[in-house]
Amino acid sequence: MSWIYINDHFLEEDKAAVNVNDLAVQRGYGVFDFFRTRDNKPLFLDDYLDRFFNSAKTLFISLPVNREQLKNVIYALIGKNNIPESGIRITATGGYSPDGYTPAQGNLIIQQQPLIPVSEEKKEHGIKIITHEYMRDLPAVKSINYVMGVWLQKQVKEKQADDVLYVKNNLITEFPRSNIFMVNSGGKLLTPANNVLAGITRKKVLALAPEILPVATVDISLHELKNAAEVFMTSTTKRILPVVEMDGIKIGDGRPGAITKALYKLFTQMEERTIK
Amino acid sequence: MSWIYINDHFLEEDKAAVNVNDLAVQRGYGVFDFFRTRDNKPLFLDDYLDRFFNSAKTLFISLPVNREQLKNVIYALIGKNNIPESGIRITATGGYSPDGYTPAQGNLIIQQQPLIPVSEEKKEHGIKIITHEYMRDLPAVKSINYVMGVWLQKQVKEKQADDVLYVKNNLITEFPRSNIFMVNSGGKLLTPANNVLAGITRKKVLALAPEILPVATVDISLHELKNAAEVFMTSTTKRILPVVEMDGIKIGDGRPGAITKALYKLFTQMEERTIK
Numbered sequence: 001m002s003w004i005y006i007n008d009h010f011l012e013e014d015k016a017a018v019n020v021n022d023l024a025v026q027r028g029y030g031v032f033d034f035f036r037t038r039d040n041k042p043l044f045l046d047d048y049l050d051r052f053f054n055s056a057k058t059l060f061i062s063l064p065v066n067r068e069q070l071k072n073v074i075y076a077l078i079g080k081n082n083i084p085e086s087g088i089r090i091t092a093t094g095g096y097s098p099d100g101y102t103p104a105q106g107n108l109i110i111q112q113q114p115l116i117p118v119s120e121e122k123k124e125h126g127i128k129i130i131t132h133e134y135m136r137d138l139p140a141v142k143s144i145n146y147v148m149g150v151w152l153q154k155q156v157k158e159k160q161a162d163d164v165l166y167v168k169n170n171l172i173t174e175f176p177r178s179n180i181f182m183v184n185s186g187g188k189l190l191t192p193a194n195n196v197l198a199g200i201t202r203k204k205v206l207a208l209a210p211e212i213l214p215v216a217t218v219d220i221s222l223h224e225l226k227n228a229a230e231v232f233m234t235s236t237t238k239r240i241l242p243v244v245e246m247d248g249i250k251i252g253d254g255r256p257g258a259i260t261k262a263l264y265k266l267f268t269q270m271e272e273r274t275i276k
Numbered sequence: 277m278s279w280i281y282i283n284d285h286f287l288e289e290d291k292a293a294v295n296v297n298d299l300a301v302q303r304g305y306g307v308f309d310f311f312r313t314r315d316n317k318p319l320f321l322d323d324y325l326d327r328f329f330n331s332a333k334t335l336f337i338s339l340p341v342n343r344e345q346l347k348n349v350i351y352a353l354i355g356k357n358n359i360p361e362s363g364i365r366i367t368a369t370g371g372y373s374p375d376g377y378t379p380a381q382g383n384l385i386i387q388q389q390p391l392i393p394v395s396e397e398k399k400e401h402g403i404k405i406i407t408h409e410y411m412r413d414l415p416a417v418k419s420i421n422y423v424m425g426v427w428l429q430k431q432v433k434e435k436q437a438d439d440v441l442y443v444k445n446n447l448i449t450e451f452p453r454s455n456i457f458m459v460n461s462g463g464k465l466l467t468p469a470n471n472v473l474a475g476i477t478r479k480k481v482l483a484l485a486p487e488i489l490p491v492a493t494v495d496i497s498l499h500e501l502k503n504a505a506e507v508f509m510t511s512t513t514k515r516i517l518p519v520v521e522m523d524g525i526k527i528g529d530g531r532p533g534a535i536t537k538a539l540y541k542l543f544t545q546m547e548e549r550t551i552k
Binding site for chain 1 (some may be wrong): 280282289290292293294295296297298299300301302303304305306335336367369370377378379385387410413414419420421422423424425426427429430
């Protein structure tokens with residue numbers, strides 16, 4: 001069993017709890033972030049912490065630690081748990097609100113779990129997605145609110161798909177837990193500019209891709225996506241994962257594309273450089 | 277300090293906790309309901325339980341009790357706490373999900389608190405509201421997700437208002453925690469038909485109002501609302517509360533209307549009959 005850090009203690013996982021009056025339980029109110037470790041080293045930690053502190057600030061959640069203290073706790077937890085290939089989740093709940101509605105000082109929770117890697121089959125052959133008309137509340141914030149994402153899982157499974165892409169007013173946005181990219185017929189890499197979470201893997205892909213093709217962050221219609229040469233998703237756990245079918249329609253020739261593979265290689269090379 | 281019921285125990289409030297792995301903390305996923313007691317008697321309990329079980333079912337949350345068991349526990353809690361005029365909140369969280377994402381059996385939490393009554397000043401003079409473009413996810417479900425409602429409080433306070441009305445594509449829907457009604461210039465009572473929670477006080481008003489004026493549940497534009505003769509909100513804690521100003525514009529003559537007052541009287545009389 002892993003150690004969990006909560007407020008100022010390290011506790012065994014089964015003992016880490018929040019009172020039922022916490023605003024997360026009462027109002028689904030809180031923020032989090034999630035990053036990986038490789039060889040017990042956190043990947044791109046500063047990027048994730050930037051986003052975490054920004055999410056908390058935007059939702060008016062004050063934190064019991066500053067950035068340096070949070071880093072120290074993260075490294076201490078990594079040392080105690082010794083799970084070299086892991087995912088670490090930092091959560092700041094809305095806290096114990098005096099009126100049950102106004103955000104207070106957040107309860108800070110840090111959890112570490114072994115990483116469940118994406119199956120080789122999915123990496124090799126790509127995944128199938130469906131679409132759903134929806135946009136997250138405050139998309140720039142990584143809030144804990146995944147009511148729609150969790151609720152849609154039944155539809156995803158019924159349609160034998162792997163994930164669901166949110167579409168709003170005919171513009172594509174993001175998956176519940178991942179960003180989307182497409183290569184158009186002109187050989188340009190596109191990703192939605194607006195109403196998406198600024199994913200860290202997305203950020204790295206945007207930095208790396210110009211080595212091999214032109215890149216733009218723009219509004220993208222569902223129609224454009226259906227006519228893409230290649231589509232892939234990016235996320236911390238999935239890194240770069242090809243999407244080969246959407247709403248029952250094949251993308252390109254229905255197989256992962258060459259640019260997707262090349263970007264995956266560039267991204268994993270960047271990871272290697274980072275942990276050295 | 278009150279007693280809280282959680283799963284199958286009664287605990288003192290400060291000892292009632294859920295593990296940080298609960299889907300409420302991880303994904304803001306859960307449902308709840310809230311009703312009042314008067315003289316230690318629950319008001320309209322069956323209506324609230326209908327909605328609670330329906331919310332849980334829609335979000336695929338299974339409950340550790342059936343309806344009769346839940347009723348028994350509620351009466352037992354009322355007996356233990358002896359808070360004659362109270363609010364009781366029943367929450368079913370998403371539970372301890374095996375993959376941190378799929379709903380499991382909910383953790384059932386029942387909390388009772390003394391009722392904080394609406395101030396006489398607000399009852400007498402009415403409240404001011406602002407509007408915001410938004411619609412809740414799955415509006416028919418009383419989920420714990422109040423990210424937008426909590427987040428908007430700062431704007432509400434900055435504009436010296438009391439609450440915020442959600443408007444979607446120019447149609448009015450609901451407040452974060454209340455329904456809305458208006459009396460139009462033709463003397464008809466209207467409330468939004470679609471994309472709102474089926475409030476229990478709303479239901480009672482819809483049942484009582486035909487005694488004094490014609491009633492319709494319809495789509496209502498923001499323009500219609502601005503030209504209303506009277507506006508009021510309904511909720512469990514607020515019962516019927518006049519709205520006298522919206523986005524800085526007076527409604528009618530800026531004072532609570534005669535029909536609002538008449539309905540408030542009918543509603544409180546119905547409450548009296550219910551607890552006798």
